[in-house]
Amino acid sequence: MSSDSPFPKLPKSGISLPDTPLVRDALEHIKKFTSPTTVNHCIRSAYFAVLLSRQISRSSTDPLDVELVVFSTIMHDLGWATDKTLLSKDKRFEVDGADMARNYLEKDKLAEGWNKHRIQLMWDAIALHATPSFALHKEPEVLLAHIGIMADFWGPNFPGFPITIEENQEIVEAFPRLGFKEQFLDIMCGLCALKPETTYDNFVGDYGVEYGLDGKGTGKEEFTRKRTALSSPHIFYPAIGAYEQKEG
Structure with missing residues (x-):
């Protein structure tokens, strides 16, 4: 990770985000279309998702797609765009966000390695991020996006997923709640x-x-x-x- 990375490694918890060109572009994208408060919420959610990935037991031998989790959490609130003309008139905000993120991937040359299945997982992670009765029973990447986002609402009080006061404080200090x-x-x-x-x-x-x-x-x-x-x-x-x- 370069010294000018927008995603610093947090020394106390030892977590960092994958500093890939696609993830960097995703961050710049949400900065254009959402408020600074929303941007920080999305970044904190990504850090919480990576933090909580340590607590998820997985039966599958497939490696966790961390870039997918982080991309999904960073892009998950495009449905809160400050320019309301970008939003649909007939879809939930989560679906707006999922559709906008999918359109972004389909046009971005940096997403060449994203096949149909990977894009669908990303869409599910965003569309279902506020619906635990679905997200908690989906693939690990979808589950982690959900609990990372919810952790930013609950902090150390998140039921079922322990977060220490120190871990929470470190993430919030790096990206204030505003x-x-x-x-x-x-x-x-x-x-x-x-x-x-x-x-x-x-x-x-x-x-x-x-x-x-x-x-x-x-x-x-x-x-x-x-x-x-x-x-x-x-x-x-x-x-x-x-x-x-x-x-x-």
């Missing part, structure tokens, strides 16, 4: 306002119900009403009854 808690709420509520239909069936909608469309309660009653009306018990379950009645 008001991450406040910006996260703004982003979640902003998604509820920008494309609410993509939030009704997942955790993002919980923020609209609790905090409204601006983080201060504005519009939360109307948002909650629409979300409830489009929930599974009000749409999917009645559809079963209507179908069975027609068949009968």
Whole structure:
């Protein structure tokens, strides 16, 4: 690793990120399209993923694809792009991020070694990063991307994946949080306002119900009403009854 690397080796925990041209380019890419707070969150997530890779038991003899894990975690929040014209109107932010990262790989000459399977794993790692009921049961690279990202929310309190106070502090000092808690709420509520239909069936909608469309309660009653009306018990379950009645 060169002395001018954007990914310093952390001496206390002894971890570093693969300083490959592709990973460097990925970092420059997210700097163009996301906020400095988001950039630091993505880098911290990559460090946490590498740190926690020591705790993952693997039955497979295949070596862990660390570059894939780090690339995925660094690119995982492209769906939080500050330029909203880059985002879809009908996809969850995780899918936006996965699609944007895949498009990037398909155009980048540095990704020549990325075959279809490797790109699909990357897409899964980003698209499923906020859905533990899927990600925890996928390939090690997908699992590690998920827990690395979640570790940046939980820190030493991460259930099931011990992180010491010293390890957490070292990563956060290298890449400060820069008001991450406040910006996260703004982003979640902003998604509820920008494309609410993509939030009704997942955790993002919980923020609209609790905090409204601006983080201060504005519009939360109307948002909650629409979300409830489009929930599974009000749409999917009645559809079963209507179908069975027609068949009968």
